[in-house]
Amino acid sequence: MKKIILASIAATALSLPAVAAEHIEIPKGQWSFDGVLGKFDRQQLQRGFQVYKEVCANCHAVQYLSFRNLEDLGYSEAQIKSLAAEYEVEAGPNDEGDMFKRKALPSDHIPKPYANDALARVSNGGALPPDLSLMTKARDGGPDYVYNLLLGYENPPAGVEMAPGMHYNKFFPGHQIAMDRQIEDGKVTYADGSPTTAAAIAKDVTAFLHWAAEPKLEQRHSTGLRVTLYAFIFAVLAYFAKRRMWKNIPH
Ligand code: HEC
Structure with missing residues (x-):
């Protein structure tokens, strides 16, 4: 009897790790907004917004941000106005009852890349690119997770079978992510001459996303x-x- 009990305890103990999700260690980075005296670096936020706009915005929305929120990054009213005017939004109905397109205004939300989730999925092999406005608060590890995820692409280790259309990422739970590597050295060109290594770009866009998720952090x-x-x-x-x-x- 004793043997049976011991054997079943051992069997349970052995099978547990297979059931429990693998714990992925996320390296802790240094951020200007860390600690009680932490502040956002406005230049960095502007660079990060540029990365979002030129790279991530092709697939991901930031639904809670309107153009005028970007004044907090240090842009002037005129800059915000001309930035908004690069986009079109649907408005209306007009007197004939029709919806129409007009140039976006500072009070408009930054338009989403896809009209709806179904279209977003179809365009991404069935996976939905999640909204990024609260992403750094929605995941364990926060900004460190997002930063490492962006840089965590590798060849799958020998013996790991990848599902079609999936990419191996060290930091993604389960390691198979539908999003391909998005950031490489020199992916964007910064007007302020800041470094454009993959790590620097990932850091800038993550700082921007953290500001988007917690604009009142400094207060x-x-x-x-x-x-x-x-x-x-x-x-x-x-x-x-x-x-x-x-x-x-x-x-
Ligand atoms: C070509 C489309 C595309 C682009 C461009 C893109 N992504 Fe994604 N992203 C996706 C898809 C699809 C998913 C969903 C992946 C999944 O669930 O397997 C995703 C997921 C994510 C996630 C969530 C991971 C999680 O834990 O669920 C983050 C964070 C992210 N992307 C950040 C970014 C950032 C930052 C950029 C810009 C540097 C970017 N993405 C550019 C398609 C894209």
Whole structure:
């Protein structure tokens, strides 16, 4: 009996790792927005937006962003206006009841690449490119995950069978991702002369996506700091007030 119990415990223990999802270690990077004093680097955000616009926007939407939100990246009103005017959006209906196209305005949302999810899937071998506006908050590892994912393409290890249309990625859960490698050295040209290695480009676009997911990060940091400072000063005052009140009471 004892043998049977032991054997079944051993069998369970052995089969567990096969069932449990593989834990993928995501390397921790350094970001300008780390820590309580962390801030976004506006130049980096602008470069990241450029990468989004020139590369990712072919497949991924950022549904929560309107053009005017980009003022936070340091663009002028005129720049935002002319950026919006590069896009067309559907508007209407007009007096005849027809929808029509017009140039986008700063108040419009940045248009999606596909009119609907079905079209997005058909164009991507059945896989849906997810909206990226909250992506860095939606995945474990946050910006570090997105950054490493963008650079994590490799040849599949010997013996790994890839499903058709899938690409091996070290950091994607299950390692088979429908998105092919998107970022290579020199993929974009920056006006500010910043490096365009694959790593630098991946970093810039990830910083931009993190700003998109958490545009109020800086306010949150400075509020947190003020609250902490206030609590600290209050604690010091409370301590001295207590000492003073108890001074003449024997205890
Ligand atoms: C040619 C289309 C295409 C382009 C361009 C593209 N992607 Fe994707 N992306 C996809 C598809 C399709 C998926 C879904 C993959 C899957 O679920 O297997 C995806 C998934 C993702 C995911 C989600 C991974 C996850 O954990 O679910 C992230 C993050 C991502 N892409 C970021 C980017 C960024 C950043 C860029 C620009 C540098 C970009 N993609 C450019 C097609 C694209």
